[in-house]
Structure formats: C-alpha cells, structure tokens
Amino acid sequence: MMRSLRSAFVRALGAAVVTAAALAGAACGGGANAPAATAAGDVATLDPATTGAVTGRVVLTGTPPAAQTIRVDGDKTCATLVPGAARKTESYVVGDGGTLANVFVYVKTGLEGRSFPVPSEPVVIDQQRCWYTPRVVGVRVGQPFQVLNSDPLLHNVRAEAAINQPFNQGQPVQGVRYSHTFSTDEVMVALRCDVHAWMNAWVGVMNHPYFAVTGADGTFSLPNLPAGTYTVEAWHEAAGTTTGTVTVTAQGTATLALSFTVPAA
C-alpha cells in the first residue's frame, strides 16, 4: 500500500516537474540561478494562449561615482585568495549606453490573488574569494535559500531583514552551507559579512515567479505572465527604485524601458 502510493506520487511529481520546469524555469529569468518549479500549480497550468511577456532594458542616466579600490589584506587569507589583494566596488556596474547590471526587476502589483508553485531547488549565494557571488538574487517565499562558504576562512553572514526574521550565521569552515527559508515577500534583504566590511549582497524575496536580475546589458525578461496590467518595479542598491506600468496581452510581448538617475551626492 505504502509502496504503491509512493510510486504514484513520484510519477505524478515527475510529470509535474517536466511541465512546470519548461514553463516556469524561464519565468524566473535568473540565468544560472533560475530555479525550476517542482510541483503543479498555476504556472504549470497556465494556458500559453493566455499569457504574454514583458521584456526591457534598464539604463542609468548621469555619471556614477568611480569605483573605489578595496584593500582586502586586513584578512591575510583573503589577501592570498584575491589577485593583488584588492577589489573594486561594484555599486554601479554600467555597460555600453548606460545599461545597468545588478538591478532586481519584479512585478510589484497586478498578481494579487494568484498563487504559484514554489521551486524546491535552492537559490545559492556563494562566498568566493571574500566576495558574494552573485551579488543580487531573487528567491521565492518558502524556497530554500543557501549561503555557501567556498573560502578556507571565517565569514559571518548577517541578513538585515526588516519584515522577515533576520539571521546571523558564522561560517568558519570551507564548504559549510547555511540553509534558510524566508516567510514573507520583501524587497530587498541585505546580506553583510561581519568579518569583511566590503562584502554586500541582496536578496529579493518574492511570492510569485515574475522577477529577474539584469546582467551587464541591462536587459530583463518576464515571460509567461497572465494577460493583464502590471506595475513593474526595478530596485538598485545605489540608485534606489523606479517603476513602470505595462499591459501584457495574450501571446504578446510588451516592452518596458526603465531608467535610473544617479542620485545627487
């Protein structure tokens, strides 16, 4: 009895994985960090004939402050891991034409009342050579979120959450992995290292799968959105937030341009 129930469950789950991963994996738009959905739900069952997409580009207007040199040799082990024992700040990562990287773009309003399956695959931020990689990620409420220490030294990761429960974890050993799940959507939860003051990362906690992080070309894509009108917000660690409104039609692709201005010093 147990065995047949279990195998039926596994078969059902397997079918759901194929369907949901094909549709929802792309919806997360997080590149290598895009988690695959692993359970049936609204995303898996959304009729593609009823959904569309938003694509766009984020640009920065104005001249950002020049990157600063960060000496990391206050920690002798960091100094051996980081070429030249120095890094550059990444407060603004700007490409040709002012395209802006590390922007968290997400649907802020328009999805109320909907629920979506939560991926079981973890979203991972790694501590590599005394730096967080990636710098900005999105994760779902209830989805495993992990902080990995790939360095042979002590990091202490502190989550500065305002809505979620903050956490503070020493990670003294290479290979250690702290797992956490966030309980509420929150933009953004900052991660800092108490050992290395230059280490910063940010986590966008979402109750739906429609979010993305821009790369150097500033582009983003939010596919498989139900037809409707949405407020899309873009968050940047130094430039703040900006929003746009976009209407998605069934099987259409709407374009949304978002721009930030360098704040006055």
Ligand SMILES: [Cu+2]
């Ligand atoms: Cu550290």
